[in-house]
Amino acid sequence: MSMPFYVAPEQVMKDRADYARKGIARGRSLAAVVYDDGILICAENPSATLRKTSEIYDRIGFAGVGKYNEFDSLRIAGVRHADLKGYSFSRADVDARSLANQYAQILGQIFTNEMKPMEVEILVAEVGHDPDGDRLFHILYDGTVVDESDFTVLGGEAEAIAQRLGEAWGEGLSLGDALKAACAAIGGPDRTLVADDLEVAVLARSNGRRAFRRIEGGELAELLG
Amino acid sequence: MTLPHFPVADDPGPSFVGLLRAQGLEPRFATGPDGATSPLSFSHGTTVVAVRFADGVVMAGDRRATAGHLISHRHMEKVFPADRYSGVAIAGAAGPAVEMVRLFQLQLEHYEKVEGTTISLEGKANQLSQMVRGHLPAAMQGFAVVPLFAGYDTARREGRLFEYDVTGGRYEESEYATTGSGSLHAGAVVKMGYRPGLAREEVIDLVISALFEAADEDSATGGPDLVRAIYPNVATITADGFVAVGEDEVAERFRGLVDQLTSTRGPLPPGGDPS
Numbered sequence: 335m336s337m338p339f340y341v342a343p344e345q346v347m348k349d350r351a352d353y354a355r356k357g358i359a360r361g362r363s364l365a366a367v368v369y370d371d372g373i374l375i376c377a378e379n380p381s382a383t384l385r386k387t388s389e390i391y392d393r394i395g396f397a398g399v400g401k402y403n404e405f406d407s408l409r410i411a412g413v414r415h416a417d418l419k420g421y422s423f424s425r426a427d428v429d430a431r432s433l434a435n436q437y438a439q440i441l442g443q444i445f446t447n448e449m450k451p452m453e454v455e456i457l458v459a460e461v462g463h464d465p466d467g468d469r470l471f472h473i474l475y476d477g478t479v480v481d482e483s484d485f486t487v488l489g490g491e492a493e494a495i496a497q498r499l500g501e502a503w504g505e506g507l508s509l510g511d512a513l514k515a516a517c518a519a520i521g522g523p524d525r526t527l528v529a530d531d532l533e534v535a536v537l538a539r540s541n542g543r544r545a546f547r548r549i550e551g552g553e554l555a556e557l558l559g
Numbered sequence: 560m561t562l563p564h565f566p567v568a569d570d571p572g573p574s575f576v577g578l579l580r581a582q583g584l585e586p587r588f589a590t591g592p593d594g595a596t597s598p599l600s601f602s603h604g605t606t607v608v609a610v611r612f613a614d615g616v617v618m619a620g621d622r623r624a625t626a627g628h629l630i631s632h633r634h635m636e637k638v639f640p641a642d643r644y645s646g647v648a649i650a651g652a653a654g655p656a657v658e659m660v661r662l663f664q665l666q667l668e669h670y671e672k673v674e675g676t677t678i679s680l681e682g683k684a685n686q687l688s689q690m691v692r693g694h695l696p697a698a699m700q701g702f703a704v705v706p707l708f709a710g711y712d713t714a715r716r717e718g719r720l721f722e723y724d725v726t727g728g729r730y731e732e733s734e735y736a737t738t739g740s741g742s743l744h745a746g747a748v749v750k751m752g753y754r755p756g757l758a759r760e761e762v763i764d765l766v767i768s769a770l771f772e773a774a775d776e777d778s779a780t781g782g783p784d785l786v787r788a789i790y791p792n793v794a795t796i797t798a799d800g801f802v803a804v805g806e807d808e809v810a811e812r813f814r815g816l817v818d819q820l821t822s823t824r825g826p827l828p829p830g831g832d833p834s
Contacts, residue, residue, distance in 0.1 A: 389672050413672045414563045414578055421575075421665060422560070422584065436562045 350451045354475035355490075357453025358400040363489025363520055364457075365499055366397065368468050369512035372461040372538040372545060376516035379533040387535045389546035391416040391428050393461050395537045399489040400454035400475075408437060408456060430460030434471035434479055442477025451475050455488045461537035461545045487519075495519045509536065510557045513549075517558060529555045575669035576662060576690075586658055596701045602631045602653035606741030606773045606780040607638065609648060609709045610749055611734060612762035615718030615797035616709040618648045619766040621741070621774060622789050623781025633784065638792040640801040642667045645683055645710030646794055650739030652702040659690055659704055666690075680712040684721045684729055692727025705738045711796050718796060741773030741780035748772045763793055763804060767812050771820075783813045 364377035364386060375397050377386040386405075387397040390412045398405025412433055420428045437456060445451045452475055460469040470482040480486070485503055487496040502515035513534065521527040534549040541547050549557065563582065571577030579585045607620035620637030623630060631653075638648045639660050647663060649656040666686055671677050678686065687708050694704055709720040721729055722736035734753055737746040748769040757765065770791050774782030783790050790813055793804040 385675060388675065410673055411562045411564060413669065415560060417575060417665060417669050417672075418563065418578065418582065418584070419560050421579070421661075436560075440562055440564075 350445060351476060354400075354445075354451040354453050358455055358475065359490030361399050361401075361489060363487060363491050363495055364397055364399055365485060365487045365495060365516045365520055366457055366459055366470055367485040367499070367503065367507070367512045367516050368465075368470070368483070369507040369509055370465075371509065371540050372536055373459045373468055373470070374509065374512045374516060375457070375459065375535050375537075376513060376520065377533045378520050378527060378531055380531055382533075386533055387548075389413075389544065390433070390458070391420065392425060392543050393537065393545045394428070394430050394433065395457075395459045395461075395535065395546050397457040397459070397488065398454055399456075401452070404452045405454040405456055408440070408452075408454065411440075412437070412458070430458045430469050430471060434458045434473060437473050438477045438479045440477075441473060441475060445476040457486065457488055459537055461539055463539070485516075491522075494522065498522070510559070513557050514559065529558055573670040573673040575666045578669070579662075586662070600626045601702075602626050602635075603779065604635060604637050604650050604653045604656055604739065606737070606739040606745050606770060606777065607648035607650050607707055608737045608742075608745050608749060608766050608769050609707045609720045609722075609735065610753065610757075610762055610766055611718050611720060611755075612757040612759065614759060615711045615795060616646075616720050617759075617762045617766055617793065617795050618646050618707065618709055619763075619770060619791050619793040620648050620650075620739075621770050621781045621791050622784075623774075623779065624653050625779045628778075630781075633781065633787065634789050636792055638794050638803075639664070640794070641683065641708070641710070642671070642677070643800045644677075644713060644796065645680065645708065646796050646801050647687065648707045648709075648738075649704060650706070650742070651704040652697075655694065655697060655702050656704040656706070659694065659706070663687055663690060679714065680710045680719060683710065684708050684731075687721075688723060688727045688729040690727075691723050691725065695726055698725040707736050707738055709796055711798060711800070713798075716798070737769075739780070741770075741777035744776045745769040745773040745780075759795060763795075763808075764812055764816070766793060767791065767809070768816055771813075771816060783810075783817075 362378040367374045375387045379386050384402055388409055390396045396409050396412055416428045456473050458471040462468050470486045472480040472482055472486045485499050499519035517527050534554055536547055537545040571581050602624040604624050605621055609616055609618045618638045622634050624632040624635040641647045641664055647660055703725045705723055707722055712719050720736055721731050723729055735749045752765045771782055774780040790809045793809050795802050
């Protein structure tokens with residue numbers, strides 16, 4: 335009778351984490367930045383149809399990096415969760431913290447119980463009625479939730495980009511300045527990103543009930559200057 | 560509430576109603592024995608109109624809800640935005656009608672978020688048709704809901720409007736549509752005053768006049784309430800989207816109408832109608 339090889343649990347977790355991190359590092363990064371009217375999400379994404387950022391609910395946005403089909407199914411689950419909750423209770427009862435916890439549960443469960451962890455990092459952003467209410471939840475492949483305040487970066491090169499963004503970020507940035515800072519930080523010293531390389535959206539307080547709005551075409555080119 | 564998760568074969572796709580069904584949350588209106596009409600007294604919404612004009616469509620509805628011979632609400636809303644470029648107006652059993660509007664709004668928004676694109680105007684009209692048809696068993700028992708749907712077709716660049724019957728039959732109208740208890744009188748007024756390409760101010764005056772005359776003849780339709788300053792809801796749907804006409808503007812136009820009618824119809828002489 336053959337016996338399975340013993341593998342230490344530490345090794346199993348480490349292998350899975352390496353696997354997920356490698357998958358995430360293959361894709362391009364994105365940054366979310368708090369500016370004076372809300373939250374800007376700027377992703378490097380050469381595709382104009384396969385989206386990384388999207389709307390979840392009135393004041394809540396979503397962004398994902400890594401394997402597209404995996405974060406897209408998480409996005410749809412989030413839209414369903416939010417719409418069901420708003421329908422059963424009230425629109426005001428739908429909040430990003432609860433959704434981020436749900437995502438963390440799912441990702442954590444898959445990471446420990448399934449054959450393969452999800453190769454994704456996701457962002458749940460919520461724009462408040464005033465600047466103090468802005469929330470950024472960064473959720474990792476293993477279900478770790480990080481609550482950030484000023485900006486957050488998702489993807490393989492997150493550390494280098496976050497450092498560059500940290501040097502450029504300041505309180506009360508205008509939309510244009512926030513976008514330029516995010517774009518320069520993602521591009522790094524060697525590359526200049528243009529409008530076609532980017533997917534940009536905002537959750538803006540001034541945008542009415544549905545705060546999410548994509549910034550595309552001429553408007554994007556103009557903001558990039 | 561946990562994150563909804565479905566095996567691929569059971570996935571409800573972009574339909575919010577399908578999602579509710581999968582979660583066992585679909586609204587059901589209790590039905591009594593077959594063939595019986597409900598003996599319960601409940602609120603009814605009354606008269607709404609929609610008219611095409613030069614820039615798109617205008618929708619308007621009175622504010623009264625009745626239960627039997629009593630007035631149950633004086634400031635009910637019957638004209639709602641369905642999404643950015645369309646609106647829905649309702650008449651019939653008030654509870655199910657408002658619930659249907661809420662579901663319809665969510666259905667459109669949910670599709671837009673899941674799919675990343677909006678439904679065509681035709682597709683929205685068909686979605687509403689399916690909802691009205693699904694409601695038929697309740698309609699048979701006296702809880703009928705008969706909506707109007709209007710929108711600005713961004714592909715064709717024109718306003719379009721649709722009326723329905725209780726079976727979910729969907730009929731596109733090229734000029735105007737009315738529904739509810741006062742629809743006969745309101746429709747007659749619109750019919751007399753309608754011509755293609757009316758300007759915004761002209762069409763608002765026309766629907767206001769239609770609702771006034773409907774209220775004058777139909778006890779279930781509410782007229783302008785000058786004491787409480789309650790006026791019909793009016794909204795325009797054009798290339799700028801669904802825009803509610805301000806209460807002040809509606810009040811101003813009603814004052815104009817009342818002044819004009821006072822001078823033409825005047826008070827009755829003492830002793831009643833001259834014969």
